[in-house]
Amino acid sequence: EEQVKVLREIATALGGRELVVRTLDAGADKPLPALPMEPEENPFLGVRGIRLALAHPELLATQLRAILRVAAEHPLRAMVPMVATVDELLEVRAALDGARDQTGIAAPLPLGIMIEVPSAALTAVRLARHADFFSIGTNDLTQYTMAAGRGDARLARLLSGPQPAVLALVRATVEGASRAGRDVAVCGELAGDPAAAVLLAGLGVTELSMAPA
Secondary structure, eight states: OHHHHHHHHHHHHTTTSOEEEEOOOOBTTBOOTTSOOOOOSSGGGSSOTHHHHHHSHHHHHHHHHHHHHHHTTSOEEEEESSOOSHHHHHHHHHHHHHHHHHHTOOOOOOEEEEEOSHHHHHTHHHHTTTOSEEEEEHHHHHHHHHTOOTTOGGGHHHHSSOOHHHHHHHHHHHHHHHHTTOEEEEESGGGGOHHHHHHHHHTTOOEEEOOOO
């Protein structure tokens, strides 16, 4: 009920424009006090994003039911973070089907994924068969591609600007998505960089998501 209330307020404020709701994206640099986690040697390579949600299926089911209830009233899309394999996406698809059965809601709800790890970018053509859209999270994609933790100021040169290796993965994602007719968005610091935005558009990215500033 709390999630439905918040999502409904946001969707209402958007006045008919589409709301994209990311499923729980906790872990690593985003701990969740309400969901205690065991200490991890390397949290950025640990149980985070969709891995955490799939480890707590009722938590994911609760959020999907809330999203569906609001999707019955407003235009919504759902987006899954940190997907690395097709199997993970299929598990979320199954959870969404279960949430539909529990709520009896058949309203349209496009389901997309974040492309944040190189494995997802490199298998985009397979993922696009089961995802309705992609959003490339350049902050995480850059740190995983460059093997440079984004919280370490000493490695800023490896993390700033459009790194060629990251752009190659963006291209691979767009090419894989285009075969299935899927749109590709980019979020993260790179999307708000004017020079990088031109490169991203040239690579076929169709939407940029950035901070208002």
